Amino acid sequence: MATQDIGVVGMAVMGSNLALNMADHGFKVSVYNYTPDLTEKFVKERPHENITGYYDLKEFVSSLKRPRKIMFMIMAGKPVDSMIDQLIPILEAGDIIIDGGNSYFGDTRRRYDYCKDHGLHFYGMGISGGETGARRGPSIMPGGNAATYAEIQPIYEAIAAKAGDGKPCCTYIGSDGAGHYVKMVHNGIEYADMQLIAETYLLLKYTGGYTNAEISQIFHAWNQGELRSYLIGIAADIFAEDDPAGGQVLDKIADAAGQKGTGRWTSIEAMRQGVDISLITAACNARVSSNAAGRKKAQAVITAPAGQALHNPEFVEAVRQSLYLGKIVAYAQGFSLYRSASDTYDWHLDYGKIASIFRAGCIIQAEFLNKITEAYEADPALENLIFAPFFLEKINANQASLRRIISLAVQVGTPIPAFSNALAYLDAYRSECVGANLIQALRDYFGAHTFKRVDEDGTFHHNWHEHYEK
Ligand SMILES: NC(=O)c1ccc[n+]([C@@H]2O[C@H](COP(=O)([O-])OP(=O)(O)OC[C@H]3O[C@@H](n4cnc5c(N)ncnc54)[C@H](OP(=O)(O)O)[C@@H]3O)[C@@H](O)[C@H]2O)c1
Structure with missing residues (x-):
């Protein structure tokens, strides 16, 4: 029956x-x-x-x-x-x-x-x-x-x-395929979120000289504020976990990340859509390079820069602000991909509702998601999340910290590709010139691919060879 x-x-x-x-x-x-x-x-x-x-x-x-x-x-x-x-x-x-x-x-x-x-x-x-x-x-x-x-x-x-x-x-x-698409990009954002957290750990441990136990306390404190999220909470627990065999579990785990490929699907799809999700792609690449065969060899043959640990509260706060800014960029990139896919596949995605169903149950659940829902409720046609007043204010308030911690990490040789990509994305967005004029000139020079002018409508080709042959 x-x-x-x-x-x-x-x-x-x-x-x-x-x-x-x-x-x-x-x-x-x-x-x-x-x-x-x-x-x-x-x-x-x-x-x-x-x-x-x-x-x-x-x-x-x-x-x-x-x-x-x-x-x-x-x-x-x-x-x-x-x-x-x-x-x-x-x-x-x-x-x-x-x-x-x-x-x-x-x-x-x-x-x-x-x-x-x-x-x-x-x-x-x-x-x-x-x-x-x-x-x-x-x-x-x-x-x-x-x-x-x-x-x-x-x-x-x-x-x-x-x-x-x-x-x-x-x-x-x-x-x-809209549901599976949204899950795929959710996983891409998850890769980015986890990579930012991993880089935060590197910064605090190797640039800041903090112990795992201290980092656990820092994460616990952060989890009471605007960074409150499932991943920050479980990371705080992980930093504090002792190994029954002595020492801490985290220090015993091999430094090589696994993946099932959904982040990679997101990156490939973004390439197809022509959407810049460089931070998410950097997170995928970081997992790949963590498994690179030559890591041990490189460690022995490439000299490390000398550096001094920055064990102070100002540094920790700069890292916290940078992490928040990195998260904004990760979500801005993921939601830009949703926007493009919605047009391509005629899905009429509701971005605010998507953010609202990530608020609980899932791995990327975070306080932060309410702000994304509010941003899209206020303006469903929002071009990019970074233009929502709340996020714009955070970007402008936190970008000095991100610049500072990237400079410090570069000086002491701490690899932070996700943070670096977050800043590169914002700088490319806000810069008056990104060098694309020269790209167009080169393309036109070698392949007559034409270009647009800033002072006139239309499509142009310049007779570069004549000039070169002089
Ligand atoms: N684990 C997670 O956290 C998570 C989260 C979200 C989504 N998912 C997705 O949810 C799905 C299930 O995940 P899981 O971790 O529970 O299981 P899984 O290890 O991904 O898949 C095993 C299941 O698939 C069945 N299966 C394998 N080959 C089959 C075939 N030819 N025909 C019919 N059934 C077949 C297995 O049956 P037998 O054991 O008899 O081979 C078993 O029930 C996966 O697509 C996974 O990616 C997983």
């Missing part, structure tokens, strides 16, 4: 915790995994009165009320296409497939059309918050057919994290 509200496919970390979250909110959940072991383990070890395990896909599908809602929490890529193809013959017109994995938005656009051709609705749903978020309330970014959103809305709004004002961190994002 079809009694179940939703089916979840994929009983690994995310799927099992989301199923429990749904069940806690009173929804009847059917669960299925393509190999039976995970389902068996889950229903045995974490039984719930609202959850029923299935080992046969047809029986799983038959258990669901119509229109059927089936959510995938499985590995992105081919497994998603394979599950869709297994379901198509046993689903009926109007049924809804929801892919909650970290799928590439281009794949989601293709699958949306593919399912539509088979009479099915397909949602690409960005989910952020990891295991705890899935269990207690994640940030949810659904993209798909607007007309059927009402069918899935009650479930996802119920299980989503709730922001300080009680509102669910779940909102309809846009058609086809």
